[in-house]
Amino acid sequence: MRNVHVALDERSYPIHIGSGLLDRCELLRPLAAGRMVAVVTDSHVVDLHAAKVCTALREVAASLVQVVLPAGEANKGFDALNLIFDAMLQARFDRGSLVVAVGGGVVGDMAGFAAAVYQRGIDFVQVPTTLLAQVDSSVGGKTGINHPLGKNMIGAFHQPRSVLIDVDTLQTLPKRELAAGLAEVIKHGAIADAAYFEEVANDLARLQARDPAALTAAIARSCEIKASVVERDEREGGLRAILNFGHTFGHAIEAGMGYGEWLHGEAVGAGMVMATDLSVRLGLIAPDVLQRLRETVARAGLPVAGPNWPAQRYIELMSVDKKAEQGTPKFVLLERLGAARVQKVADEPLVRTLAACCA
């Protein structure tokens, strides 16, 4: 087992990563002991993983309710959020209650947001069961829901008390979702650690074969990178925005296709290629970095181009991105493999990137 510590003063927490961690949930039982516990999950993983967590925690909790959300990004809105509130209020959950999120990023974001605003904030724990959630949304405390006019537009910063990552959950993860998770793993290398980028690129086959040791090592390093960024900028005042490499384009693709058509990681895969292409056009990096990144994204099983929309449609969709300032989007660009910066970009190179990277 590997442990990563996220150091945020009184909001600090551990991330435990390993194999077999869900079997008796020993690391979670002390947190649940004597408390009212809501296990929030979705229709895809309720039988696979949440049942195990419920059985283990029911033995120690004062009471336990399970909330099963409809699966998928398209359901990440107020209606599903209210299912959590309804269940907690019907069971008379108090401020000492605990929310345990078992599932992918959608479940974690919604359960975390429910915990952030239930009675103005209660504790929660993340048990992410997709690679994407394990390396991304489980670290850093971003929670939220979608609005028809924008992804994650309604939300809160709310740190979990603990994160439990059992790599065994990845054995049953659909291949497409494993690939989507690899997008964020590749991203961490690209923006922060060139050596790690090369390791991941060389290890892709073992990761795709779901080798527990390779997965544990990669997830731990990705969590470390993300934690070190979040520790320096918890509320996204500046630095943290580099974690959005590929996301300005990616969010536009997700919003334009309708949430759920492209997986988030797929949109980020194509978005990283687009952001790297833009970095080349702005003279920040040489074309060989773009080739290396595009080839790695492709081998991970991810798209390397966005939908073939007119540039104006992309620009329109990006103007409502959370990183936009008064309608002007910002882009995370590579300064070299392993280092990123955030800036606004003139229309001309942007339009050329869109023309070059949309199939």
Added chain:
Amino acid sequence: MRNVHVALDERSYPIHIGSGLLDRCELLRPLAAGRMVAVVTDSHVVDLHAAKVCTALREVAASLVQVVLPAGEANKGFDALNLIFDAMLQARFDRGSLVVAVGGGVVGDMAGFAAAVYQRGIDFVQVPTTLLAQVDSSVGGKTGINHPLGKNMIGAFHQPRSVLIDVDTLQTLPKRELAAGLAEVIKHGAIADAAYFEEVANDLARLQARDPAALTAAIARSCEIKASVVERDEREGGLRAILNFGHTFGHAIEAGMGYGEWLHGEAVGAGMVMATDLSVRLGLIAPDVLQRLRETVARAGLPVAGPNWPAQRYIELMSVDKKAEQGTPKFVLLERLGAARVQKVADEPLVRTLAACCA
């Protein structure tokens, strides 16, 4: 003009209290300059007060939208909250935008909560236009909405950047709402400052006549008392709960009647009498304190007894209160006039208080 400073580190803010402050909004213009601004108000005060704020801020803001919510506690839910999100997203509000709440407590709580969770948190300013909001909800950063199963069950702590209290807004306030605000003024004296309690009791006629100097002095002292409690316990870990004097009973009355039937201050008026009666039964204070408090509440134009429901109905309603722990409610009791404590109470004295104080 009087100024009260709320000292909460980087979340500190000023409260300005006086007459004529809304005429040109000079104190707000620097905050709004160059930003996208949403003025959130309700159908009752849009023409009375919000129009003035909009005119003044439109001159300096980058852009300005006005959101008019349906008035009243019964509309303090997700539907009205979404009107704010919809307007901000349609106008492409970014993270540097500003929300200005112009209205009573419902408007302030909803606009504040919208600001707390819009893109995970943007700035907001309170311009409270009811006495209740001026002395209560505008200080301390509690924001939120109601759920059919409980008042303010969904919310966040989110401090405003500034609070502007123009006592002239009270000239048009319905008499019943002025009385409701006096409930919180009386409360502040009862829990924290016996001399202030007596001043308010002796000054009731001037306050009811809406004398600007008397109102400015009372609002400033109430804000000082609330600020000093909030400064010591921003997130309601303990001490802050004394501000809920009268509220455990009061919330039960509001929920049981259906939100909006009794004004919040009316429920708190009766609730304070009930909590004081309970304090007498528990041997904490002498009966003359109860008499003095009941008489003052009555002279303020507030009810001194709750609805005539069976004790079990009250206990049921109170078990879901946010201050309840695993279904057991807590009560704020008087130790003497000017000092309060929070504790659980046995059923027997509680049932006797309910029998004695419900008409």
